[in-house]
Amino acid sequence: MFGHLKLRKTFNRSLFTTVMLIAVSQFNFGFDQQGFNSTQAMDAFERQFGWYNPQKKVYYLESWWLSLFAGLPYIGFGIGILIGSSVSKRFGRRMCMFSMSVWSCIATTVIMTSKSRDQILAARILAYIYIGMELAVVPIYQSEITPQCARGFVVGTYQLSLAVGGLVVNVVARGTGSLNSSAAYLIPYGLFYLVPLIVIAGIWFVPESPRWLAMQGRNEEALIALTRLREGKFTEDEIAAEMAHVRAGIDREVEKGKFKDMFHGKQMTKRTMSVIGVNFFMQATGSIFASVYGAIFVKQLGFINPFTVTIITSIINIFMCLCAMVLLDKMGRRNVIFFGGSIQTAGLFAMGGLGLTQNPSVPVKSAIVAMMIVMTTGFTLGWAPTSHVLSAEIPSMRLRDITYRTASVVNIAMQFTIAFTLPYLLNAPYANLGSKVGLIFGSIGFLSLVFVYLCVPECKGRTLEEIHTLFEMEVPLRKFQKMDLSRMDAHVSSHKQDVETGSDIVVALHVGGKD
Template structure:
């Protein structure tokens, strides 16, 4: 038997590597080490256009956040009530069934859109698929803008929501595939910031137009939705495609050109080494999974990766976020009039914006697992406190305390669980299955949103269960169970290349050991052992 030494393996092209080499970091040892050593600001200087294009794609997510927040805010808008509502005891209001229908339009559309996006993403790539979705959005904003009945508006919401399902999948997948390791956390977390910006703009538009009594009180916000797809369509022809997708399409020269577009001419990294790492990662995943279907997301090591991705996104819904959507309800109970309660809602969204920005600092200092679990622990505690404050006789002070705790909960959520979720799902999923994995997680999360959209009014309305703040007990208990799951199942992906993550999952390394498992050293030990045994690696 011949012996294969370290230098021989490094000289092999990724296509020539045998399966025995694939579970060791060796052919890409140098570039893997360089990725680990690259600091944040050095990465920004090397990849300035990667930062720009990742944020540019997030504009699509702004649309999704804007639409979801906009329609629900219209329920208290006098002009909207008169146009689409029914007269009841001298005043107009949107009936409960239509409120439910309109509220579910966005999440139902996201479920269908997310599940439908896997094939076009892999067939046409991120850039073309996003362009088609922008045209789709422009068309169905027309339906919303010119709606003459609440049923027509509901149809426009559902059909427009199909594109939002695509947007939420494309943005994090694209950001994770065009940037180096040092930038991956911040840029994928920007997806959550885009959501918050969309919600904040929607709240501001509704608050600013609340006093108008003509049709432009609700038509103007709908018209704003034409701005973002037009901006995207103007910029997309110049955007580089994902190098990972291009390698999977056997377009190596195009992948090389894309990497050059994403990096700086002055401080350009070794493009050939980066390209070799992408090829090696793709080769490894081809060996581990022969096909790239939705079913493959639930096979072998990918089952664990899909479970983690689904849960960290689902926790956003089942862990208390629906309750925070009713903060205005508590402000009104505390004695504020509708207008002031609405303005307090804008303040709640602003806190979320600040929290998401602060998450970038946390991401640069702490691991994903640490941030997510810490956030879950604090949020769980706050939910139980909200529940206890509602025991006994409810008074204004207790309601104000609950509303304040909701603001604090929002701040912590947007600083931890909210943005880190998008980082985790973008890093944990295999590159060949990333689009489909994120699609599945988005669909599950949106489906849960549909359920809670129906359930929340029955939990909180005074003529139904009238739980008020006691709903904190329900969400607190669910959040506690989720926290236990997080401790045992969420791995630390900070500082790991996609190739390293593939290997760690294939080796079945426990979640709590991901951070300290030294793949570079274990690869070196494997070579030494094989050389002593005189067998090839």
């Protein structure tokens, strides 16, 4: 299954440890997203933070407050993207991961001590600053340390870790959901401390991104870091050649890393719009319906335990993430995102069509839930992992941070828009569309497939420097995979002698064998 990735021939202990630590850091996004998705459907949560209906003698959450609770955290998300991208670019990938983890511990303390609606809302906004910083650094860090043959696999762990974190917190919520005290939701929230403490303890024991070091002009340190990530699996000549490719890529670029440079010239504009479009459609196709409101929606249907559905969905998502991680470097980015997006679009249209049924029976309600799971399955296979890979691969090296930051702001703006409007679309006395929202998102899903066909390049098996060259050569996006770049070697050869000299420094320092 993983043979084409050559993992045994690619991963030494240092690279494996670094990838695993970064992957663990992503669990917290799953904890947060699915933790609040599940706990807001708990009776104990509704009693603490909801309103009392004296006629029905039940506590409930107002649609307008759910809208704020799901939408306003993306303000923190956006702030986190800006902070994380700036810290990552100026101080390094490791410092960004360390600082975001410290912040997460502070925000979690505010969550755990919340007693009012205003405090829990403010706490979630603060917590999303961490999530934004994580999104700003993790895919870029992963793409910069991993050989091209496994880059799709490794960056795909972003969505896998989110799914694993979601499964863990959903299982915990399933066990605590019946408790009558605040422990029902506080126990799942307590998981938010675990991951940041692990990252704080371990991040300084893994190498910094060699590409980031090279961009700072710290070439000797970059070679040492790259050697730590490759020794034992690659020869000194291969390490020197990779370092030469990195330096050549940096030297060829004339961009200064300013916002306007992302739209300087036809090819740079094409790269920028590809990344922005991927992030737009990732959220515009409606995944938030299931990830943020899924538990409440299923609870309103009233025929199955919503926590059981969230667990089933999480298990399926993990399996689909594993499939995507393998397929991204085997089938390619375009094929995976098109296949997964087609499944998602079909699920959305089917769910929306079933919602047209008046007074739906239990079988119809079951089919609606099933189609919601199908929609999520397609998203987890297609848009979810592939968007992060493409967003890290397509931008030019000097503009990678600012391009990723800009695209992430678009991503967040769409998440905010959809999360904020969904309660009004779903519930009475507003639009009261229920599952018919699938018809809206399904239509957008169809447009997303057209975008993929026309505007998404195939980056499978390419180094980041080769991708840059393909754009410089103005190769049509649909022909990226077929282009022969063997002539690029001559362009790089002039750098190799300098890097080989640098490799002697590594040997003298006895870096070998010290992961």
